[in-house]
Amino acid sequence: MMNRMTKTKTRNQKGLSLVETMLSATLLAIVVFGTVQYFTINRWDHERDVRTQLAWTNMATRMAVAVDYDYFSIQDSLPEYSVPMMFNGVQGYRSTIVREVDDPFDGVAPADTTLPDYLKVVVTFAWHSPDNVTDSLTCSISEERGWAY
Numbered sequence: 001m002m003n004r005m006t007k008t009k010t011r012n013q014k015g016l017s018l019v020e021t022m023l024s025a026t027l028l029a030i031v032v033f034g035t036v037q038y039f040t041i042n043r044w045d046h047e048r049d050v051r052t053q054l055a056w057t058n059m060a061t062r063m064a065v066a067v068d069y070d071y072f073s074i075q076d077s078l079p080e081y082s083v084p085m086m087f088n089g090v091q092g093y094r095s096t097i098v099r100e101v102d103d104p105f106d107g108v109a110p111a112d113t114t115l116p117d118y119l120k121v122v123v124t125f126a127w128h129s130p131d132n133v134t135d136s137l138t139c140s141i142s143e144e145r146g147w148a149y
Helices: 002-012 018-068
Strands: 080-087 090-101 118-127 133-142 146-148
Touching (some): 018 090, 018 118
Antiparallel strands (some): 090 118, 133 146
């Protein structure tokens, strides 16, 4: 009797076919690949956000240094070009450019005896190479009005 029951159980047991196994493996691979892509993209976004925050903090610090200068010494003391900096193992470059701006539409252009009307200070930050500018911060200073943001 025992032998007959064992044979009956063996005949009724069914396993997975090759097609079912391949289908399951394919679905599992798709889920795993999607999950890996999700985490990879999130990591890249996080690293970009960290780099942006570091760039803005660095540019704001440089602009705070600029505010300490007076109108007449800013052109000689502030400009810098592609100063290399390293943040979290990534190379960055900061530039500070001071431009003279004469606004002919300010209402006093014909009688304007003090050129320029104001100085425009631009701090830029580039990642990986000096030409890859990703962030910039601009302020202006005039002799009469001081700093404007």
